[in-house]
Amino acid sequence: MDIFGIGPNGSVSDEEQWSLGLIGCWRLRRGMVDHIPSRREQRLIALLAFQGPMPRSTAARILWPEASKKQASGSLRISLCQVSRDLPGVLVAEFGRVGLAPDVRVDVQELRQQLSGTLEIEGAAAIACSHLLCHGEFLPGWYDDWVVEAQDEWRSVRTQALQQLAWRLFRLEDMYGAVEAARSAMEIDPLNEEAQRLAMQAQLAEGNYAEALRGYKDFSSRYREELGVAPSRGLADLLVTVPRSAERSHSLPVGARQAS
Structure with a gap:
């Protein structure tokens, strides 16, 4: 890369x-x-x-x-x-x-500098940035102790940058870009509830209820399987705007509608 x-x-x-x-x-x-x-x-x-x-x-x-x-x-x-x-x-x-x-x-240093301007990009540049950050692993396949620590640090930097990008695109009403950035963050951290929230908010703002419901269901199942608990109530609260007709076509996890 x-x-x-x-x-x-x-x-x-x-x-x-x-x-x-x-x-x-x-x-x-x-x-x-x-x-x-x-x-x-x-x-x-x-x-x-x-x-x-x-x-x-x-x-x-x-x-x-x-x-x-x-x-x-x-x-x-x-x-x-x-x-x-x-x-x-x-x-x-x-x-x-x-x-x-x-x-x-050094590419890591230059990408860090470019990330300071991440919130100023949009459109195709934002999508390209999302993919770059999503797949930009630090020295994959290296297992020195210091490298493993650096990989964790770099993963956190990328995730945070993607979440900031998703928020900016959401505020600019670029819902497609916001969803792409949020999904890229979740590819790095599959249990990132904030990124899932961003994706759902953008999907619901577009009226894309089916994708929001599907995303919630998949995330909730993964979250329960990995951590043994449900995601926060706030995530389910987003679904209060989903029409009943859409809900029936994508059955929610138990308690999701009640939580809202």
Whole structure:
């Protein structure tokens, strides 16, 4: 997944610009040329790109948690030498600290910046943003402890951005876009009641009672199965506007109409 669709960053030319991708898969490119270092160097670069500069001892401990301090320090030194030789200009190591060079573009950082403008987009751009956020997993298939924590953090960032986008589109009366954004949030977090509420509100505003009822029924069943309790009463309260004729064609879970 490539989000480097914006202009060059800083004074570095396109041919010299390093671009690092961590969303979808790990990839490093300089200009139009891909570079594939060993997995050890990939892990080091990814860590520094996501967490920022840090003491060398901290990087060694995170990347080689089961090794002795001496072994971890040696492994880090080897990786730094390898990156310095094969990928000049990617890392900066000085004064006992190591970090990504400031000119390196990182998709996670740039997408975070773009999310600050998420509430200003609509139409086709909003739908594209929804799909990008929905499928933009951070380093899928990586299982380092720090990566798993970063994946959870990034998942939360994406979900929150999608909910904000859904609310904006709802207020703009773009109900289709609002439903798409809310559904994308639920693909990330299937038990996200706020996203389900947003989807139902948009569907009901359009008079799409069948979809709202079906969505409530599916969500309620999934919620009960996973958590052993029903969703909040507020979710069922939305169904008070559903005509009886629509309700009969999509039988509600027990208590849904009564709750409203």
